[in-house]
Ligand SMILES: O=C(O)CCC(=O)C(=O)O
């Protein structure tokens with residue numbers, strides 16, 4: 001018997017090399033639209049080399065521009081914001097970071113002081129990673145140092161950026177594998193980022209599970225700012241709907257695989273300062289980082305609403321639905337799933 | 347139990363209105379690329395109104411330009427080239443036309459003399475419909491009357507047209523529901539065409555069957571030109587591989603439906619003289635026609651190679667594979683299809 005999902009993944013690889021195309025010049029709007037149509041990523045090396053942000057954003061400049069401002073910070077024990085945590089009993093939970101607001105200055109101090117290279121570093125990891133258009137809000141004094149929008153994307157997609165986000169942290173933070181409903185233009189300002197990318201049709205490889213939700217919290221009742229050395233505990237949210245989370249990690253392929261994981265061909269690309277990545281909508285991505293000269297990593301990204309019309313969105317959902325239908329048969333082989341009224345997956 | 351194919355078709359309709367978008371100006375290359383990315387059709391009313399072909403192609407002009415030339419003609423009893431024919435016993439076969447070469451002049455005579463309105467017309471239907479770049483070959487003397495290429499498509503797709511075809515016949519010919527691996531720009535010159543269009547994800551609705559192949563042939567051994575009143579017989583090709591053919595007709599929805607056919611929402615559009623249609627790759631289309639003033643129908647189309655990279659092609663194949671997997675279970679419920687070595691569908 002043929003397996004439609006296996007055939008899909010294999011046919012995709014026959015027609016699409018597992019590499020991120022490398023450009024040395026920005027595409028025109030039309031050229032960009034061809035990548036959007038194909039839903040394929042590319043990197044433009046040194047595209048942002050003349051941005052004021054790339055020229056100016058050292059720690060001193062950032063401290064001056066952000067002087068006196070409070071910023072939102074995600075605090076986690078291990079740099080694991082929005083990630084799966086396994087309890088000693090082996091049950092998995094999707095944990096959001098402790099979110100706090102603190103003066104930019106002391107936030108940057110903590111980021112620069114901590115690093116995965118300091119083996120004894122037991123402090124909490126801090127990451128400014130709110131994806132709520134923060135560069136035009138919290139960090140608006142820095143917004144003038146980047147283009148107001150990305151012309152080729154704005155023209156091609158016929159819309160302004162929906163959100164422009166600043167990401168500031170260090171090499172202890174890793175963003176675990178997930179996908180977004182956005183076309184994403186991601187620009188590296190300081191340090192490096194290692195992206196691991198998987199196309200939407202590789203959904204059967206990522207071992208999506210419905211997990212309960214939790215959130216890191218401080219133990220001291222009144223504390224709203226988690227001190228850097230304070231222990232964070234996980235508070236389960238018993239009322240939250242379970243969320244679908246990828247639990248397979250392309251960097252640890254033998255842990256939590258599905259029968260399809262071995263077919264995955266993840267794409268890998270490292271962004272250097274000034275590089276620009278087009279990360280197409282619905283692609284899975286895992287992001288690790290290395291700090292720059294001054295001990296921090298900084299990037300800016302532009303999110304554009306994706307197109308839900310046409311076939312892209314609905315066929316990506318089909319892959320998921322077919323995978324889940326199969327998965328339910330494996331999990332509940334004795335259930336007559338063709339009967340009305342049986343359990344449904346959604 | 348959810349049905350992934352039903353959900354796919356319904357989600358598609360929620361996100362895509364079942365109408366052909368109507369423009370009154372040619373799109374730019376970038377605007378066109380947005381339609382290609384969405385794989386959605388549009389019509390540009392009167393886009394070709396200034397083409398020399400639309401201004402000049404009356405019967406007299408065509409006869410003059412084509413004087414002395416032989417052309418390839420598809421001859422069928424009922425205007426059913428490349429169509430399903432049912433034997434009295436109910437078995438279906440996919441029948442190609444009798445193909446002959448004849449002087450353009452007598453071909454056009456026969457086209458103009460015959461019409462579905464003449465109820466007593468028992469002559470064979472004739473249709474110039476070779477899709478082999480005929481406008482730059484057989485009909486090259488007419489090629490100068492149309493643009494050498496369609497600029498917005500050539501620029502957007504970054505390639506010249508792969509084939510430019512002339513279609514010349516009358517209202518007795520109907521092109522039955524099928525799809526092509528091409529991006530298609532279709533321009534009406536004389537008469538009207540009624541297009542019925544279905545998106546690739548509606549594959550589960552069209553009742554694709556693997557049919558044996560045949561071809562119309564003349565009965566008289568030596569005859570190579572089928573006379574207009576001569577009886578054509580079907581010659582089965584016993585050596586040909588069966589071909590997948592859609593046997594559901596959106597105009598006769600109660601005949602040969604699948605469990606999904608009632609979910610189809612076919613799009614309908616009539617092209618008037620000078621109208622241009624973008625017919626996206628892999629869309630099912632059925633085409634009927636009405637003659638112009640002089641009793642013939644004429645159109646020109648430009649075929650561009652489609653993009654096989656990205657997700658469009660492979661996810662369209664997934665829909666087909668999932669449909670066939672289900673279909674095999676319905677047809678052979680007792681077969682253990684999960685065993686290696688069982689029958690395969692391809
Ligand atoms: O930079 C990161 O840590 C993650 C980036 C990301 O997930 C995104 O841009 O969607």
Ligand SMILES: O=C(O)CCC(=O)C(=O)O
Nearest residue numbers: 513521526530532633647
């Ligand atoms: O005009 C016709 O009869 C059919 C056109 C067609 O099938 C095509 O352009 O692909």
